[in-house]
Amino acid sequence: MYGRKPKYIAMFSGGAASAYVAYLMVQKHGKENSVLLFTDTLWEHKDNKRFMIEVAEEIGIERKTLIDGRTPDEVFEDTKFLGNSRLAKCSSQLKVRQTVIYLEELRDSGYEPILYFGIGKHEKRRREGIENLYNHNLLPRDGEEQQVKTVFPLYESNIPDKEIKRIITQDWGIELPEMYHLGFSHANCGGRCVRGGFNHYQHLYETWPQVYIEQEEMENRLREQLGDVSILKRNGKPFTLTDYRRELDLDSEVAKKLNEETDVPCICHYA
Numbered sequence: 001m002y003g004r005k006p007k008y009i010a011m012f013s014g015g016a017a018s019a020y021v022a023y024l025m026v027q028k029h030g031k032e033n034s035v036l037l038f039t040d041t042l043w044e045h046k047d048n049k050r051f052m053i054e055v056a057e058e059i060g061i062e063r064k065t066l067i068d069g070r071t072p073d074e075v076f077e078d079t080k081f082l083g084n085s086r087l088a089k090c091s092s093q094l095k096v097r098q099t100v101i102y103l104e105e106l107r108d109s110g111y112e113p114i115l116y117f118g119i120g121k122h123e124k125r126r127r128e129g130i131e132n133l134y135n136h137n138l139l140p141r142d143g144e145e146q147q148v149k150t151v152f153p154l155y156e157s158n159i160p161d162k163e164i165k166r167i168i169t170q171d172w173g174i175e176l177p178e179m180y181h182l183g184f185s186h187a188n189c190g191g192r193c194v195r196g197g198f199n200h201y202q203h204l205y206e207t208w209p210q211v212y213i214e215q216e217e218m219e220n221r222l223r224e225q226l227g228d229v230s231i232l233k234r235n236g237k238p239f240t241l242t243d244y245r246r247e248l249d250l251d252s253e254v255a256k257k258l259n260e261e262t263d264v265p266c267i268c269h270y271a
Helices: 016-029 046-059 072-079 089-108 124-137 161-171 197-207 209-226 241-250 253-257
Strands: 005-011 034-040 062-067 111-116 149-151 232-234 237-239
Touching: 005 016, 016 034, 016 046, 016 111, 016 161, 034 046, 034 089, 046 062, 062 089, 072 089, 072 209, 089 111, 197 209, 197 232, 197 241, 209 241, 241 253
Parallel strands: 005 034, 005 111, 034 062, 111 149
Antiparallel strands: 232 237
């Protein structure tokens, strides 16, 4: 770190909290030292790009997008592992790995990266997971383990999510991403997040049935290759999107009783 110029990086998910954190970062460190960083899975909803461009213009900083070139389903095929509510290699391959490569490039260029995340007080487990994940993936340099500084302005703040959204929409005059208006809890991967859980996939089926079918077709294709695997799990066993759609169509008791199996989104969901 010694001798390197700090480079402040807002880890942008395309959501409201990470947009506001980018603003706080710029207010503290200046535009010339700041970057708005987005890692694209190629599954993102088209309105996310509009939101990112408008946020970058509002706070006046460089917008950088990292792209692996693969979609999550291509990662699942390459790794022979279907992402699910417990583990999503699409996140580690398409987001974390790309970010780590970028951090190494910055250090090679004489910069010391400092990462800003939109993680709130109620998300302690996610904060600890993020800190450990990025530091674990950094390669040793000059024979020593590397560490990257992570900052969570909202973690120590009492500002509610509702107020952040008010600032963005009213003070900045920027519309939130379309997926917010459609009732999704986050705007990642165009609704196709494999860690979404039952409630998420029910909402996806009711809102964008064709996108649900695309996920179902992807899952069936990978099941032919990998065996009895699935995105969702019921009673610890595979429960396919085809099974779930049939229960939803019947409005069955099974469908009514199924709940989210996890409250911890993947690392790509910065907020």
